[in-house]
Amino acid sequence: MAITSANQLELLQTAEAVAREKMIDPGLVVEAMEESLARAAKSRYGAEMDIRVSIDRKTGKATFTRVRTVVDEEELENYQAEMTVETAKQYMADPQIGDTFVEEVPPVELGRIAAQSAKQVILQKVREAERDRQFEEFQDRAGTIINGAVKREEYGNVIVDVGRGEAMLRRNEKIGRESYRPGDRVRCFIKDVRRETRGPQIFLSRTAPEFMAELFKMEVPEIYDGIIEIKAVARDPGSRAKIAVISHDGGIDPVGACVGMRGSRVQAVVNELQGEKIDIIPWNEDTPTFLVNALQPAEVSKVVLDEEAERIEVVVPDEQLSLAIGRRGQNVRLASQLTGLDIDIMTESEESERRQKEFEQRTKLFMETLDLDEFFAQLLVSEGFTNLEEVAYVEIDELLVIDGVDEDTANELQTRAREFLEAQARKAMERAQELGVQQNLIDFEGLTPQMIEALAEDGVLSLEDFATCADWELAGGWTTVDGQRVKDDGLLEKFDVDLEEAQNMVMTARILLGWVDPAELEAAEEEDGEDAATEEEV
Template sequence: MALEYLQIAEMVAREKDIEKEQVIEVMEQAIQMAARKKLAAELGLQPLDLIVQGHIDRVSGDVHIKRLVQVVKMVMEPTSPEEARAAVREGREPEMRPASDKRGYPLKSNPSQILLAEAQINNPNIQIGEYIMEDLPLKYFDGRVAAQAAKQVIFQKVKDVERARELENYKDSVGTIISGIVKRTDFNGTLVDLGRAEAWLPKDETIQRETFKQGDRIRAYIYKVNPQARGPQIFISRTHPQYLVELFKEQVPEIQNGTIEVMGAARDPGFRAKIAVKSYDRNLDPVGACVGIRGVRVQAVTTELQGERVDIIEWSPNAAEFLVRAMQPAQVSKVVLDEDDNRIEVVVPQDNLSLAIGRRGQNVRLASILTGWDIDVMTDSEESERRNNEYNVLSTNLMQNLDVDEVLARLLIAEGFRSIDDLLKVTPEEIAGIEGLDTDIATELQNRAQAALTAAAERLEKLGVTEELKALNGMTADLIIALGEKGIKTLDDLGDLATDELQEMLPAGLLNDKQAQKLIMAARQHWFAEESDDEDEDLDAAPAEAAPAAPAQA
């Protein structure tokens, strides 16, 4: 009987292609579990109350079962039976408390622990942390219940070992393409047989128009290998942008050898994609290499992706130039970069607007993902109208504050002086450098600008606008006055507004929608900071649970 355990371990290891030592360790755990369960039933205890050790001799196959009692400084116990069971399920140590009897006196021992003073009665040399071991007869592993429990544990543990081996084999395969056979498909996704493992293709990682049936061969991209208690550990995708990149690597040798590098990819799976490439060889056209002779390379990728149209774009370190290429096939007239907001305004001819936006906003959305910039598309006429409105507002403000004519106001705007604040940030000599102006005019302009600011400050003081609102990033004197006259005097007043409400309050052209939205969000920032501080205070104020103290012995 003794050698039979080793023979069973060897047979299972050979059948499951795992190490024999792992199978023996699993069998020891099964013996330990079965013996602990039977001993607990005999003593009228819970299995979790006992520490039992099972061991199989690696040479003779003999089984040894021992009961262990740990020597401790203080006898402890789980805070509740529920906590003990939850800790076992979750694979963690349970929360403990000092063990006491019904009268509240500290226990000297329990089924798994004993105080040092009590243990040293029989063994004066024993120390804290060591164990008192008691050999148990093999009857605690015999019997139908024990055998059945051992069988279940062995089956589950061997399955866990197999899954761990699969995980080890595939964890380095994340980011690669695999091929398998469809095993089962349902509403949630598709189970794919990889041979020695199974992979799961979720429904939302499937190209919209494609369907699979049992037995179909499928190719996909491994995007995650995740150990979990149940179900497949390998997750695959046919919609991931990197799947497109890996397909091009297969078709384009220049990508494999590093002559061409893929700088980014964006997809609307099954419909359209954009990929940016860069060549390290000045004599090699990266776009032509990816397209191939008569388009054979890109066509192979398109076929694999169910007809997904792929735009191949040459990457550029210049953000504006790269964006113009990413917006193809639309012709771009002008781009304006706002690096602070990571936003680009793209101006296109009227007849190119639909091409620039694309079907369902596809072209501009993919270009935005590929370049990493937020993109606003407008026509030449819309951009011209917006610029004229903006110039009109700026020139009107300068004309009113400086008491100058429209020609001089527009000249100052053209030179970068968009407000009276800008005039006071430079020296008179810099203003006098503008053609047609001299030092006297420059000095007079600054004097008028200072006077206008002083008058504005007096108006603000009467309006009662708070300093926090005045200091908000993006605020100007004209804007503060306009808000104050409409009753917006605090950050909360501004934060309560919607974008369209704020625009209706202000003179036309003073702010665009993006600027208004940004201003409102800045005014709301202190709300989130206050909520975070309140949560921290609640956590600090929560009293810690203290373990119940045992009453003093009379």
Template sequence: MNREILVLADALAREKSVPKEIIFQALEQALASATKRLNKERIEARVEIDRETGDYKSFRRWLIVPDEEFVDPDNQMMLREAHEFDTSKQMGEYVEESLEPIPFGRIGAQAAKQVILQKVRDAEREQVLEEFLSRNDQLINGTVRRIDRGNVIVESGRVEGVIPRDQLISKENFRVGDRVRAYVLRVDRQARGPQLILSRTAPQFVAALFELEVPEIEEGVIEIKAVARDPGLRAKIAVKSNDPRLDPQGTCIGMRGSRVNSVTNELAGERIDIILYAEDTAQFVINALAPAQITSIVVDEERHAMDVVVNEDNLALAIGKGGQNVRLASELTGWQLNLMSEEQSANKAEAEAVRLRNAFMEKLDVDEEVAQILVDEGFSTVEEVAYVPLGELQAIEAFDDDTVQELRTRARNAALTEEIAKEEVLENAADDLKTLEGVDTELLMKLSRFGITTRDALADLASDELCAIRVLPEERARALIDNDFADLTDEERQQMSRSDAKAATQLIARARESWFAAAQ
């Protein structure tokens, strides 16, 4: 009988073109299942087949678990009990005891066959998958085999993949037998069905199609630096040439638009803007917002945002239909873009100057004239006044030496007071709030002034309340919250931009998820 095991393993391995080890593992699993079924007690079994002789041994085993997790004496064992068998055993290992091997012929033939065939099918599928992945193909070109609950099953040779319904372009409608091209989004090795998860909406799909149409991209002469998409409607693709003699935009467009039109036709008519990439981020943003003409850009490195100023005639063009143009430009460049007219920009600059002036008057105890001079000279924080080189302050014509020394002394005292206040806030804030992703010291300071010192208190806020606390001056934020935002001005609405509101919503969501996880 043992020889029959070896013959069976060898025959199946050659017939199915799978490693013999896979067959042995399937046989061991079938024998272990049969051992468990034939045993009167509910046990965990393991079978080990000798690959040379075909002899096999059976074992009953118990998993070593902590005392507080010990609930199943038939299959579990506490560590102190395990050490009575073997002192070298550790938590999470197994204690085994030999069993009388069951005869091979007593296994239910159908059950053994199913286990073995399933293992063989899994091995064959894995082999096909590995062959496909070894080619590093980003695109799959196949035929629609069937439609399953809106998901499109695609067959390409021996490889099968699935395009989930949410990865299909909305206006597309495929039927069985249609040719389809898609991007390999990921591999799901745990899936029972197709393991290749495909997409026609991923930004990478556009990049892969251009690489197929433009040989210069495959050769590395032209690089695709970024892609942003509104699938089926519009896309922006940033390109860069590594050869100064080559125009990357013209090369990607092709003669009479032949190359870009091929990609557009594949994407159900999706309009594609080819943008010239620039190392200078401001210039890159200007390119990305084309054809709108930009008047000026103010960069906020701390918030990773830009205030983009355009004249009134270009504002609608820059925003695009439903905000599409600015949204794609923001996604393409990786910067938060706040579009505003020249009038809005001037109002915002004036509001910021007033805020800074009031802050200097309050913290340095100076009059409006001195505070305005500091603002005009480009100072924005008390720390800058306290620690810039002395010569910079002395260079201000309106200040004499005594004024400079007094300003530095007051600024350093104010900075020290702020630092002490920060330490007190950090001490008083709960650990679950301090460790929450997205909460920094500056936000902790603002939240503490509203009495919010725990994660639960943050979770109770509405997103617009948190957005106001983060963005607007304290007194104004309190007034708006108390008034249910009834008198929110256009300028304040501009300050509380869509991205700020989204960030506030995400932060509150994380706080609530953390609370529910802790409660469970």
């Protein structure tokens, strides 16, 4: 088949038809034709030649050219596609390395095999272009809801026709025991779009929390308009869910707007989610208040928040315990997902028992260390004293407010407390010196004898050893392992040393040892401050 004037326009017409059918750029089809013709020409003229084909976008005329590149004589490898500067002088004036010489060659006639090869190249290019178009289209739609028709089911995974492609709803992304038949309409959330060798892979979900949020956005105009904002969603797909909302308009109740007249809006979402029960909760910036709301319908008596550990302790009436926990722990689990905190729930009787135990332990501490009777020790605990340091170094006026305590008694209490603490400090220092602690660590400001003893027991014997410690090794912290938060105990954690304090001590040690230049450190901190200020302005 020769490319004559009779079929030149036919090339363009074919390209237009294919592009229109596949909804891709006609230019991509023409480029595929050019590549296929060039490949056919190489089989005719020689595979080592650099043959290129250009099709005129208006007339359809195909021009075949041979390209040769000027290279250094030592680098000449392919005589058919490269030539030296000396050879190039026969064709060009003042040739330079890197220049190209282009000459037109006669068009080729496509035999049956060459024509079949050209067709395969065009089809491959068209498929690639179609895949790229699908990927770009669905990538932009990731995070939205899409409607499709079920095509088939493979090993529990549902293949869904989404118009210009196919998507997969995996069995673990279906709600409960949902089953579909070919032709059924299904509404899903586009969870992920990936570019893979076999084409774009579109993964759908009906269990994602975002699916519920998008459904509410469709049903509640105030959410779509941004008047009401969904702050958090937690789901146990097909069973129960909690959604936290806040209104940016004081005149609109966010919970009432989401519920709708006679529950019409929330019921539409419930029906789509196979009867999943939904608790709509008002969001609050105050974490304890928000948690009280999140644990509805259970009542909460008391909340204690540990921000550093990201844990929260909740006290509920004894009769509310099962309601707060929920069936198989569902209620507290959803509340934990909604707030992003680990929640410990205890009853009022359990909390009372714990407080009584702490009271007894502190009473015993004061009785043994200060040589007090039980009644006097209980008085100290009742006034809020929890340890010997508080008794030893508190302002004396705070001891005088205790019934039966005069100035002499207060001074005697502080003397006993200080003597006991000093004895403990001497004992701790002696133990640390036995372990081989060096003087430069003993002299380091900020470390008590008990801290030095704890460091020595772990092998930290010098200021150099101390300077190599990480802040979390000293203060402790939390890490996530397999989705569970795990506590890392710090060497100085029991002495109430926090991360910031630990970081400052380690940096001070490094400066004293000359490992860090204070001027460079100050300059780096100023630069970080300027960067932070710039980000805030942006």
